Amino acid sequence: MQKYLEGLNEQQLAAVLHIDGPLMIVAGAGSGKTKVLTTRIAHLIGQGVDPFNILALTFTNKAAAEMKERVEHALGNTEARNLYIGTFHSVFARILRGEATKLGYPSNFTIYDTDDAKSVIKQIVKDMNLDDKHYKPAFIYNRISAAKNSLIDPATYRQDSYIQQEDARSNRPLIADIYESYQKRCFRNGAMDFDDLLFKMFILLSNFPDALAKYQGRFKYILIDEYQDTNLAQYAIIKLLGARYENICVVGDDAQSIYSFRGATVQNILQFQDDYEDAVVIKLEQNYRSTQTILQAANNVIGNNRNQIPKQLWTSNMEGEKILLVRTMTDNDEGKFVADSIKEQQMRNHLANKDFVILYRTNAQSRSFEESLRRHNIPYKLVGGTSFYQRKEIKDYLAYLRVILNPQDEENVKRIINYPARGIGKTTIDRITLRANELDTTFWETISNPDIDGVRSGHTDEFVNMINSFRSAIGKMNAYDLAFQVGKRTGLVKELYDDKSVEGVARYENVQELLNSIKEFTETPDEEGELLDKSLGSYLQQITLLTDADQEKSDDVNAVRLMTIHAAKGLEFPCVFVVGMEENLFPSTMSLYDRADLEEERRLFYVAITRAKERLWITYANSRYRFGNLVQNEPSRFLKEIPPLHVDTTYTGVGARGSVGAVGANFGSQMNQSFDKMPSLKKLADKLASPKPADHTPSADFAADDVSGMEVGMQVEHQKFGFGKILTLEGGANNKIASIDFGSAHGTKKIMLNFAKLRIVK
């Protein structure tokens, strides 16, 4: 027997040894799913399957990287390098880059993230003269995204009576029009959004038989991780890709399906056996991760859900400590309790910071924990939230790089055409846009084509020339050198360097970090025999599809982790705090009225519990700040679903008065006083503290004078500041700046004469 097969249990072994034909592995939490997947790949290769013929799809880049590494480790060589392992989005993006021209896209197509997509939608809503308060870009984006994930194109969207009824009911009948324009505009910009990467992949396989044959033939063995989180588009693509060999192996756990809001449907996993009649189903039911206490609590919670594949998760691990359930008075107390507990645990059990994770339902909850951890000097790492690549200065920089690769991309051209300022203002941009629409061509064509006149100027020519010179360097310079030149020649880096404010310094450092990441990308040595794509295009594609959870190497950082439960899927920690267990927060208000939604929240809680190996804390607060005012919530209904015998409620959290009631007892008899409507004291204090000097009432005949004749020493009247005397004059003829002494009430002010309304007194 091969070495890598050692240590597998009976079911795991069966899953690994199954070679041909459809296979579904139902893998409970902590049942060694990744181990089975990687060993299976190693075994396939060991049996003579060419790695080139294996495709493995995951949901995060991190999972993909880990899988690749573990396969290599199992095989003990680098045979794995030809494996096609990646996320759905990155694998399809790579394929589409090669086939883009079939679909009419440039091969350097830009990938729009959610923010880019929303801003395109916003522009369209504006162009259609619709109210963006009603046609909210985020709402429209979600509608379009849901449609694409169900393979519904604009025409179908328009014809679908159910969809049309829904849009009519929400009083947004024009979404179909917006969807259509959105697709047109993205196409014209040479851009695909996240959902297009799936949809266009499906189109490619459906409409181009040669492409279908090519990829069907190549991917003889397909493995899919987290199958419960796939949506219809992903399902359809897999079905097409696997149709020839039907060597499809899916791994999933219906109990951990937590992405239905993104179009994922558990249906895919439930109907696998209907799709493939000869499918073999193997259940992995032994949990190697958690203590008996934790596992039984989790089992009991998930048992309250109706729809599921029957399975009984068990463990031979120790019983372990009871789950600590703690109530605190406020969210700040909750933060303090968690930080205190971490300190205490570390003293007692010699645990490292990275052994702890704090899990919450929404990103907004992180604040109180960050504060308390900082106060205790406990290093922490926030996973998720606003990503590095969403920061303005980074998006600006990246916009340049994207435009250089794909100048069709109007959104990004507009973003940078006057940043740093080069005298191309709003009026000019509007005029160009108008002209482009008249000529039915792109924005870039309009400013770059010498045959089109009337809109170009010295400023636009300069911009075009600069971009073109960068473009011609694409093949000659590596990604880093080119990016560095861009920062230098555009003045982008200097602009940030010159800003010495705290934020300015941070922005400068962020940009330096971006450059470092590009440098690292270019300098990572190729593995033996493998030639990695080090181009700028490859870099951009990679980072756009990067998730926060993917920021690797941070793995080793010894810090407490803070993240949403969604971000924690697939991870495990010795000590887990699940916080904010309150009604309206978890389960979220949005899910209270629909059974299916509520069941998804419960699965989410199940995921949270099963992250813990040794110890689990669950906390909730009597009252917490939301929207800046205090609200009261009942303890989460899910708490009652944990068997009391596994719970220790004797711990009293910081700020909680008296002992905490037993689970299920005495909920809801808390203070009833509402602070909701109380104006914040700080605002009130601010108002009282600094009374503004009374404004000057202008003379009845006040009329602003021509400023050209003003000189030092003149007496002037300002509409607001009253009478004053000009002390100095500086600046050029067109932009004079005067220092004027307005006396004790207002002091000396610097006033730009072009804009100020001043009257000459004498």
Place this chain on the structure above:
DNA sequence: TGATGCTAACTTTTT
């Protein structure tokens, strides 16, 4: 033209 300050909206979850 660019910086500042105010209000309104915001909170699910993410590739």
Place this chain on the structure above:
DNA sequence: GTTAGCATCA
């Protein structure tokens, strides 16, 4: 309590 978007002012 935070941020984006705008109105206002210099």
